[in-house]
Amino acid sequence: MDFFRRQRWDIIGKTGLWFSISGVILLAGILAWTFHGLNYGIDFTGGSLVRYQLAKPIATTPDEETKAVATLRQALESIGIAQAEIQVESGNGFLIKTYKVANDEEAAQRDTAIEGKITEIWGAQYGPVEPLGRETVGPVIGEEMRWTAIKGIIVGEALILLWIAIRYEFKFGVAAILALAHDVVATTGMMALLHVELNSWFVAVLLTVVGYSVNDTVVIFDRIRENRGRHRHAPFAPIVNASLLETMARSLNTVLTVVYTLLALLFFGGTVVHGFALAMLIGVSFGCYSSIFIAAPLVVWFERLGARRKVGASVGSSRPAIATVGGMTIAPEEVDEEGAAASGGRAKVSAVDTMRRAAEAAQEEKRRIRRERRTKKRGAGSKPGAPGKGR
Numbered sequence: 262m263d264f265f266r267r268q269r270w271d272i273i274g275k276t277g278l279w280f281s282i283s284g285v286i287l288l289a290g291i292l293a294w295t296f297h298g299l300n301y302g303i304d305f306t307g308g309s310l311v312r313y314q315l316a317k318p319i320a321t322t323p324d325e326e327t328k329a330v331a332t333l334r335q336a337l338e339s340i341g342i343a344q345a346e347i348q349v350e351s352g353n354g355f356l357i358k359t360y361k362v363a364n365d366e367e368a369a370q371r372d373t374a375i376e377g378k379i380t381e382i383w384g385a386q387y388g389p390v391e392p393l394g395r396e397t398v399g400p401v402i403g404e405e406m407r408w409t410a411i412k413g414i415i416v417g418e419a420l421i422l423l424w425i426a427i428r429y430e431f432k433f434g435v436a437a438i439l440a441l442a443h444d445v446v447a448t449t450g451m452m453a454l455l456h457v458e459l460n461s462w463f464v465a466v467l468l469t470v471v472g473y474s475v476n477d478t479v480v481i482f483d484r485i486r487e488n489r490g491r492h493r494h495a496p497f498a499p500i501v502n503a504s505l506l507e508t509m510a511r512s513l514n515t516v517l518t519v520v521y522t523l524l525a526l527l528f529f530g531g532t533v534v535h536g537f538a539l540a541m542l543i544g545v546s547f548g549c550y551s552s553i554f555i556a557a558p559l560v561v562w563f564e565r566l567g568a569r570r571k572v573g574a575s576v577g578s579s580r581p582a583i584a585t586v587g588g589m590t591i592a593p594e595e596v597d598e599e600g601a602a603a604s605g606g607r608a609k610v611s612a613v614d615t616m617r618r619a620a621e622a623a624q625e626e627k628r629r630i631r632r633e634r635r636t637k638k639r640g641a642g643s644k645p646g647a648p649g650k651g652r
Contacts, residue, residue: 290450318352474548
């Protein structure tokens, strides 16, 4: 854990780089989303539901049902019927949900092809195969449910903004919400770019990514608040940079444990969970990235923006042209275009050094206050007419 604390990585100093990377990713995803659209699956578009029944049961246990579904799915993919939803009914029946087709003739041809594959695999041992009919079904996730999900995400982010603003400061809440919006848009854009088929699981992915990302962000914000309260006279940007280095091990360890599991699902889970695992892997990675490289730098950017406004107001008034940035009083000429005064300069220091210097500054401030108090007491005691010790 001390490895990251000892590093001299200037994360906040490279804010422009992190924002540029995110901008490129978001732009690519939004362009793919706009011109190609999302690849909605059966749950969004609806489809056809066909049933077949065998004379004898082929599956009596959950394991046998899983094997039967996998075998039939592989057979259907070989004839071009991909991403079908397959379910075993009563041990000897299949319920298969597929895409809509242009007309009844194509639907009949597809039904015949499915029946032929079932007969080819199980007909000799468990047949004959009896078709029980076909029906058209609507989308599981209709237009109304999509808007309900969007409204739910918006309301959730508004509540997160309110909670973080109360617990920390308003600028922390705004930074967290912008980071969450970054994660949702980036994940959706990457799904459009990769043309991954999306079904009902994608709504669960987005909500999970939002929860994961805000949890990681709050941990970092908590460390920033703790360090800022402990070292009130230290510049704000170095405190944030040190807080990021102090929580880096926790953030990486958390995301890696999730990534390892998702990679196992992605490579060994089969086609059924492939899209879900890929979306979760992308979303969780973006969530970790935004917590470190988007949310925290945004807080520093908001802090510098507020400092510049204070400096501008003081310059335009008759009061002395000074302002307070991160607990440090500065003059307006000390605030350059890059906010160097707010960051305490461009010197690269580790989190350990930053905290040590902040502690030394706090101790020096305490000693200065004590010296001023002693000077005032001595000055009061030496005033003319003051009673002497011998009286």
